[in-house]
Amino acid sequence: GAVVSQHPSRVICKSGTSVKIECRSLDFQATTMFWYRQFPKQSLMLMATSNEGSKATYEQGVEKDKFLINHASLTLSTLTVTSAHPEDSSFYICSANERGGEKLFFGSGTQLSVL
Amino acid sequence: QKEVEQDPGPLSVPEGAIVSLNCTYSNSAFQYFMWYRQYSRKGPELLMYTYSSGNKEDGRFTAQVDKSSKYISLFIRDSQPSDSATYLCAMTPNNAGNMLTFGGGTRLMVKP
Numbered sequence: 492g493a494v495v496s497q498h499p500s501r502v503i504c505k506s507g508t509s510v511k512i513e514c515r516s517l518d519f520q521a522t523t524m525f526w527y528r529q530f531p532k533q534s535l536m537l538m539a540t541s542n543e544g545s546k547a548t549y550e551q552g553v554e555k556d557k558f559l560i561n562h563a564s565l566t567l568s569t570l571t572v573t574s575a576h577p578e579d580s581s582f583y584i585c586s587a588n589e590r591g592g593e594k595l596f597f598g599s600g601t602q603l604s605v606l
Numbered sequence: 607q608k609e610v611e612q613d614p615g616p617l618s619v620p621e622g623a624i625v626s627l628n629c630t631y632s633n634s635a636f637q638y639f640m641w642y643r644q645y646s647r648k649g650p651e652l653l654m655y656t657y658s659s660g661n662k663e664d665g666r667f668t669a670q671v672d673k674s675s676k677y678i679s680l681f682i683r684d685s686q687p688s689d690s691a692t693y694l695c696a697m698t699p700n701n702a703g704n705m706l707t708f709g710g711g712t713r714l715m716v717k718p
Contacts, residue, residue, distance in 0.1 A: 497649065532614070534694060534710045535650070584649050594640065595696075595706060597649035 493519045493589045497598025504575055505606055512570045512601045514585030520565040521587035525595065526558070529582040541568040575605045609633055612695055612709030621718050625682040629695035629709045632676065636697040636707075639671050641680045644692045644711065653693075654680060685716045 494517040504510050514524055522543045527535040539560055540548040547560035557579075559571040568587075572579055582602050586595040612629045619625055627641075638657055642650035654669040656662045656678075662669045668681040678697070682689055695709040 495649075532711075532713075534708045537706075582647065586649075594652060594655055596652060597642075600647065600649045602647060 493517075493587070493596045495585065495587050495596045495598045497585050497601060499601060500599060501602045501604075503604045503606065506576055507574055510572045510575055510603060512572075512583055512585070512603075514568045514570070514587070514598050516566045516587045516589075516596075519587075519589045521568075521589070522565060524562060524568040524585055524587045526560065526568075526570050527584045527586065529584060529600075531582075535584065543568075572603065575603070577605045579603065580605045608710075610695065610697065610707050610709040613712055614710055616713040616715055618715045618717060619685055621685060621687060621716055623685050623716070625680075625685050625689070625714060625716075627680040627682075627693050627695075627712050627714070629678050629697075630676055631678075631697060631707075633697075633699070633707075634673075634676065635699035636673075637700065638698045639669070639678050640696045640706075641667075641669055642694040642696060642708075643689075644694060646691075650694055682714075685714075687716050687718050690714055690716050 496515045498513050524541040526538045538553045541560045541562040543562045549555045562568040584600040586597040610631045641654040643653050644650040656669050656671050659671045659673045666683045670679040692711040692713045694711045698706045
């Protein structure tokens with residue numbers, strides 16, 4: 492299957508700082524990427540859909556100014572958690588579908604811990 | 607009521623057992639069905655993909671979809687300790703990734 496690379500795998504930061512997470516499609520072009528958040532023992536919650544060359548589409552209840560998404564190329568999307576607070580601590584996962592298909596391939600996830 | 611229901615487990619089985627994982631759903635529009643395996647603190651890995659009703663086999667894994675009952679299953683034969691993970695079912699009415707709906711996941715433990 493297609494490979495999606497996500498970095499960093501783990502980040503610890505102080506409250507008030509910003510954290511950037513990268514998501515790359517390694518062997519295919521992804522016009523659309525997706526960002527999820529997952530709390531312990533819970534399923535994935537879609538946060539936003541990242542569209543190459545245009546603004547991201549955010550799910551209801553997700554603050555767009557808090558979670559900045561940039562999809563500047565066909566292989567890279569970034570999620571920046573701005574002014575992070577302890578309640579932002581979570582597991583963030585990106586995904587992409589090859590040629591816009593229904594099969595999603597996921598990155599390895601980023602565990603964010605805000606102190 | 608959630609759109610996709612999945613028993614959270616944990617489900618504990620001995621090595622070599624046949625495992626049955628299931629999901630029920632309420633939206634009759636779902637056409638594409640997937641099973642993902644997720645190890646702790648890792649991203650989900652696509653295991654099986656099925657379109658509409660029917661069976662699909664891949665090695666030790668068999669996926670079944672019964673759209674009339676709105677019920678899907680994943681069977682794992684000859685289960686191994688390395689199969690210990692959380693299994694997520696997912697489904698969508700079309701080929702748009704942003705409409706993928708996940709079950710809550712079933713945690714499976716295979717004991718040696």
